Amino acid sequence: MAASERTRWILRPQTVPFVRQAIAHRKRRTAVAVSGIAFAILVVFVQLGFYGAVVNTALAISSKLDADVLLVSPRFVHLSQANSIPRVRLFQTLALSEVVSATPLYLRYARWREPLTGESCKLFALGFPLISGAPLVLPGIEEQLGAIEPSNTLLADTLMRPECGPFAPDGAVEVREQVAHVTGRFELGVGFLGDGAILMSDDTFARLFSSHSLDRVHLGLVKLAPGVDPELAAGKLREILPEDTRVVSRGELQGLLERHWVENTAVGNIFGMGTVAGFFVGVVVLFQVLSADIRTQLPLYATLKAMGYRDTKLYRYVLEQSWVFALLGFVPALIVTSSLFPLIRGATNLPVFMTPGLAGFVLVLSLGMCTLAGTLSLRRISTAEPAELF
Amino acid sequence: MSGEAGFEAVPTAARTDVAPAVVVERLHYAFGEGEARKGVLFDIWLSVARGEFVIVTGPSGSGKTTLLSLIGALRSPQEGTLRIMGRDIGQLPRRELEDFRQQLGFIFQLHNLFPALTAYQSIQMSLDLHDLSLEEKDARIVAILETLGLAEHLHYKPAKLSGGQRQRVAIARAIVHEPKLVLADEPTAALDEDNSKIVLERFRDLVRRTGTAVLMVTQDARVFESADRLIQLVDGRITSDQRPGD
Ligand SMILES: Nc1ncnc2c1ncn2[C@@H]1O[C@H](COP(=O)(O)OP(=O)(O)OP(=O)(O)O)[C@@H](O)[C@H]1O
Ligand SMILES: [Mg+2]
Numbered sequence: 001m002a003a004s005e006r007t008r009w010i011l012r013p014q015t016v017p018f019v020r021q022a023i024a025h026r027k028r029r030t031a032v033a034v035s036g037i038a039f040a041i042l043v044v045f046v047q048l049g050f051y052g053a054v055v056n057t058a059l060a061i062s063s064k065l066d067a068d069v070l071l072v073s074p075r076f077v078h079l080s081q082a083n084s085i086p087r088v089r090l091f092q093t094l095a096l097s098e099v100v101s102a103t104p105l106y107l108r109y110a111r112w113r114e115p116l117t118g119e120s121c122k123l124f125a126l127g128f129p130l131i132s133g134a135p136l137v138l139p140g141i142e143e144q145l146g147a148i149e150p151s152n153t154l155l156a157d158t159l160m161r162p163e164c165g166p167f168a169p170d171g172a173v174e175v176r177e178q179v180a181h182v183t184g185r186f187e188l189g190v191g192f193l194g195d196g197a198i199l200m201s202d203d204t205f206a207r208l209f210s211s212h213s214l215d216r217v218h219l220g221l222v223k224l225a226p227g228v229d230p231e232l233a234a235g236k237l238r239e240i241l242p243e244d245t246r247v248v249s250r251g252e253l254q255g256l257l258e259r260h261w262v263e264n265t266a267v268g269n270i271f272g273m274g275t276v277a278g279f280f281v282g283v284v285v286l287f288q289v290l291s292a293d294i295r296t297q298l299p300l301y302a303t304l305k306a307m308g309y310r311d312t313k314l315y316r317y318v319l320e321q322s323w324v325f326a327l328l329g330f331v332p333a334l335i336v337t338s339s340l341f342p343l344i345r346g347a348t349n350l351p352v353f354m355t356p357g358l359a360g361f362v363l364v365l366s367l368g369m370c371t372l373a374g375t376l377s378l379r380r381i382s383t384a385e386p387a388e389l390f
Numbered sequence: 391m392s393g394e395a396g397f398e399a400v401p402t403a404a405r406t407d408v409a410p411a412v413v414v415e416r417l418h419y420a421f422g423e424g425e426a427r428k429g430v431l432f433d434i435w436l437s438v439a440r441g442e443f444v445i446v447t448g449p450s451g452s453g454k455t456t457l458l459s460l461i462g463a464l465r466s467p468q469e470g471t472l473r474i475m476g477r478d479i480g481q482l483p484r485r486e487l488e489d490f491r492q493q494l495g496f497i498f499q500l501h502n503l504f505p506a507l508t509a510y511q512s513i514q515m516s517l518d519l520h521d522l523s524l525e526e527k528d529a530r531i532v533a534i535l536e537t538l539g540l541a542e543h544l545h546y547k548p549a550k551l552s553g554g555q556r557q558r559v560a561i562a563r564a565i566v567h568e569p570k571l572v573l574a575d576e577p578t579a580a581l582d583e584d585n586s587k588i589v590l591e592r593f594r595d596l597v598r599r600t601g602t603a604v605l606m607v608t609q610d611a612r613v614f615e616s617a618d619r620l621i622q623l624v625d626g627r628i629t630s631d632q633r634p635g636d
Contacts, residue, residue, distance in 0.1 A: 015518040016511045018504075025506030025547075303502040306464060307563075308492030308519050310485070387464040389498045 019320045022297075030328075033289040037329030038336075040282030041366050045337040047274035048362060049344070049352040054268045056351035057191030058257040061126075062250070064136040064188065068230045069237060070253050071102070071220030074246045078260045079107055080124065080193065084216035089245045093220075096236055098228040103132040104217040106205045109194065113174040114165035121164040121195040123157075125175075127205025135221055136188070136199070144184035148201055152180040152208070159189035160196025161349055176208050191351050192267050220245075279369055286373035290322055294380040301384035314381050322374035326366045333366075334359060409476030411571050411603030412438040412461055417470035419456055419626075430456050431626045434470070440570070441601040443593060443616065445608055448623035454607040455499070455575055457623065461605065462494055462573045463487055475570055492519045495564035497574035501556045503548040509535060509559045510544045516563045534562045538588060553580045561589055565596055572596070574606040578613065590616045 023030050061079060071090065073083035090102035106127035113120050126135065130149060134141045144155055154175070156166070166173045171182035175198075182198075190197050206214050224233050230249050237247045248256070262268040294301070301314055338354045345352055419431040430453045438444050446454050459465045460472060463479045472479050475493065482490060495516075503512055510531055517527045535544055538558045548556050557580045565572055572593065578586040590613055596602045606617070614620050622630040 012524060014524060016507065016514045018507075018515070021504075021506040021511065299500075299502055300504055303498075303504075304515070305488070306462070306491060306496050306498075307516055308488060308490070308494070310488045387459050389464070389496070389500070389502055 019317055019324060022317075023321065023324055029293070030325075033286075033293070033325055034328045034332075036285040036289060037282060037325050037366075037370070038332045040278060040285050040369070041326075041329050041333035041362065042336055043278035043281060044275055044365055044369075045333055045358070045362050046340070047271050047278050048358060049337065049341055049354070050267070050350070051262075051271040051275055052355075052358060053191050053350045053352045054261050054265070054271055055258055056353075057193055058261040059254055060188065060190045060193065060351070061124075061136070061197070062254045062257050064138060065105075065219075065221060065250065065253075066133070066135055066137050066223070067103075067221035067250060068224040068228075069222040069234045070248050070250065071217075071222060071237075071241070072246050072248060072253070073218075074244065076246065076256070078257055079219075080109055082107055082218040084218050085220065085245045087215045087217045089241055090217065090220050090222075092241060093222055093237055095240060096233065098224050098233045098236070100223045100225050101132065102223075103128060103135060103221040104202070104214070105135050105219040105221055106202060106209075106212065106214070107218040108205075108209050108212065110175050110198065110208065112164060112195075112198075113177075114163070114167060115172060115174055116167045117163070117165065119163045119165065121161060123160070123164070123175075124190055124194040124197045125200060125205065125208070126197065127200050127202045127209075130201045134199070136186075138186050138188060141186045141199070144186070147183040148199070148204065150183075151201075151204055152178065153183045153200070153204065154180055155184040155186050155199040156182045157189065157196040157198065158185045158187045159349055164195050178208060180204070180208070189349065189351055191349075192261070192265070196349075279365060282366070282369040283373045283376075286322060286325065286370055287376050289325070290318065290373055291377040291380050293321075294318065294377055298380075298384045299389065301381055302386045302389050305384060306386035306389060311381060314384075315378050318378055318381065319371060319374045322370040323367060326370035330363055330366045334362075408440065409473065410437050411440045411442070411475060412436065412605065413471075413473040414461070415471045415473075417460065417467060417472065419453075419460060419465075419468055429626060431460075434626075434628060436621070436628065436631075438603050438605060438619075440603050441597050442618050443597050443604045443606070444619045444621060445606050445614060445617035446621045446623055447607070447609060447614070448629075452623045453626040454623055458573050458575055458605065458607060461571075462496060463490060492567075493570045495567070495569035495572040495574075497561055497564045497572070497577045499575045499579070501548075501560040501580075503556055503560055503563075505548055508545045508547055509540060509551070509562075512548075512559055513563045513566050516567050520567055530566055531562075534566050534592075535559075537592060538562055539585065554582065554585055557581060558585065558589065561592070565592065565602075568596065568600045568602065570602060572602055572604045572606075574604065576607055576609070578608060578610060583612070586610070586613060 071085055073085050075083040087104055090104055093099045093102045108125050110123050110125040112123045128135045130145050134145060147153060148155055166182050173180055173182060188197050202214055224230060234247045234249055241247060262272065304314060341352045341354050344350060414434050414436040417431060417434040420427050420429045422428050448454055460467055461474065467480050513531045514527055517530065535541055540555060540558055543551060543555060561577055578589055581589060593604050594616065597604055619633055621628055
């Protein structure tokens, strides 16, 4: 036998590629099935993309805070509902040699109006003493602190909703019905928290939110000496601080925020449930497709049974077919979603991103979806009755 | 697959050292329940030796197909015993029944080919259940399609085959693995005289070479003389059982 002849034998599948043949033979039916599944997977992708944006919202500010340990009120709910602690608690932390600094952070929603267009926005304002340095670790922010020394000057998020402006050459805007000027920019993005973020000095914060006393702090940013274990330091702080102050690590704060956004907000619930719904829509679509397919193929399955093919082998055919459908549906869904997410980001400023993690997770979900639908449709196989064939 | 169900060569015709291919005793069968219950087979006694070619004939509705499906373990007997190749198939657990069918070859009144598979692949589906190398499978498939006059149609799907060609592919699929027992229901109904002859010659050859027993239902009197035995079924009862020419 010639060498090429031999490779032909080695490369050829040992048994008839039954599933591949069946799928390729009925291109039209396959196309219909796959587009149904692709749509379901697309829905799951989009839902999970938004769900990811909810999680990103929770982490947007908290992951950038320049602190090792944080002081919050025991009634802290989330950043815009932080409640407050007395500023004196920050000074008290300095009693510990491990603590290098403790900076107050003031947080509030600010109504913002673009004076040229009249557009009204809801921005999340962060106030802090300029002397302590920027509370967020963001590129280029430290250099711009001088620009917000004059009162009623702000640094504004470049990822703000574009309609919010400011469009005036001098950066003039109205914040809480007072004139303020944007004198610098930073890039953050706050997702569902608001239309954007603004940073200002504590002085400006006190002017704009005149009802708020700077003695009441929303978030205390505690920085530790290099090499100090935050958990250990947090334990010590808990000992010296009274009940009105809660000490949390940054990880704990992020956990609190994530749980809040995912479990207690409408967006978190909607997109969480949307994912589950998308999954089951996919299962139902695929179940319909597969069981209709099995129904029309019953005589063939019966023939296979009569030939001595085991039921388990037929189950494998059905499951294999559903996996091929899953993969065929996944690819177009991935491609469409990958080009859809940038459009969504452009239109809404929401942090929806295609990541390898998301793609992998949805792939697993798709296979699970198809396995579940395939398993549900297996019952039909047992109705294939070889006795009816003669 | 191993042992009893394997492909060991069986040089002589009817082996007498093993159980008969088919033993039917006191078999009754009825369709339906209660009021609607309708007897179809009554007190059937039948024994077919290995290497025996038996034709079953009889008027339409006399129960020929029902008998064939019982012997092929596609239906469970209600009363009486059925021993195929020495195994009481009324007693076999499902899993063993599934494997047991690999020793049989069915040819249905309808050809039941797979629309997605070529003639070659359809036949390979049958061989895939057995432990053979690809080369061996290939040799067998090509050989059987050639003897059935389908050498030109190896890679045709059923849609491109004529009715008679389809039927011949179905026949090839049923006998390519050299089953111990072939159950054929009107296999030549869709064939012209020449092709009927070719098919019957295949059956005879299989019987001679491998000691396969063939149980074939037909109304076609022209083929009766090919058989070792001719059984007449009328209203669910065997009314005659003779050797042609007797
Ligand atoms: N699935 C079924 N349910 C109920 N009755 C059936 C069923 N299959 C067959 N019968 C009845 O059993 C009787 C025997 O049918 P069977 O198919 O065995 O006849 P046959 O001898 O093969 O006829 P033909 O030569 O027309 O193929 C018929 O009266 C038929 O109506
Ligand atoms: Mg019949």
